[in-house]
Amino acid sequence: METNNHFDQKITRGFVFAITLTSITLVAEVVGGLWTNSLALLSDAAHVFSDLFALALSLLAIKLANRPASDRRTYGWHRAEIFASLINGTTLILMALGIVWEAGKRIVEPQEIRSLEMFVIAVVGLVMNLVVASRLHGHSHDDLNVRSAFLHVLGDAIASVGVIIGGLVMLFTGWYVVDALISVAIALIIGFGAVRVIRAAGHILLEGVPPHIDINQVVAKMRAVKGVGDVHHLHCWSICSHITSLSAHIDIEPEYRLRQGQIIGEIEAMLDHDYHITHTTLQCECSRCLSGPVIQQLRHRERRSSLCSHGHGPHDHEHPHH
DSSP states (O other), X not given: OXXXXXXXXXXXXXXXXXXXXXXXXXXXXXXXXXXXXXXXXXXXXXXXXXXXXXXXHHHHHHHHHTSOOOSSOTTTTTTHHHHHHHHHHHXXXXXXXXXXXXXXXXXXXXXXXXXXXXXXXXXXXXXXXXXXXXXXXXXXXXXXXXXXXXXXXXXXXXXXXXXXXXXXXXXXXXXXXXXXXXXHHHHHHHHHHHHHHHHHHXXXXXXXXXXXXXXXXXXXXXXXXXXXXEEEEEEEEESSSSOEEEEEEEEEOGGGGGGHHHHXXXXXXXXXXXXXXXXXXXXXXXXXXXXXXXXXXXXXXXXXXXXXXXXXXXXXXXXXXX
């Protein structure tokens, strides 16, 4: 628990630092964009605003994830991280569509831009984004929440490079339509990152198998443990970026029934070491029991209340409408 708290504290400090710098960048780019009449700079400011929203939402998700589990939420609030990532991705998509719409109007009717001032402000924005990205990069590979925020900031840094190049082109050529074209490129960068984040978050919400896990390989290793006859009714899913769960029925050979606790321990140790699966539910069965498929198909069933409105049990009388 101490290690997890230390890990979360490091991420929290990184987010606070990132939020502070991103807020400064946002103010500079909004004021600069209005002053220079640059859509590219305002588009970058819009991306910075989404960065700030993403960072604040991600920090909130970390705080919620640290809340204890309860009898109503037995997994606690870990899924808040995934919802934050999904919201981040959705806001990015909407932002990208808005930028493309405005850029289309400016391509038809280009407007004069203060190119030199735009260039200077974009350079300042790039430096800020690179500093923020460097603080988030260390945890972006193993935390979807941090990764979504990191992609926001990284995409904005790339966009700032485009704004800088555009500023130079307009400064020396006066070709102001470049401002709108750069805005479209920024929108594409935003949209690409958003789709990746939404796809990853959606996969977790649909209880999909984590991308780094090959179920067939996992089953083969479980079957290789001495005393295991077969594995069936297996499910593997992510609760959040840091917690992977697995449940399965383990068919124990009859002569190993007295060692089933040790066998389960060996399987759990292997799953933790090889796949970082830390939350397991393994049910032992005898090899003479009827086995089933490795992947069990789930079926919907009618939910029955334990008591009807008059206090009777579910079988005390029949309901004509059920």
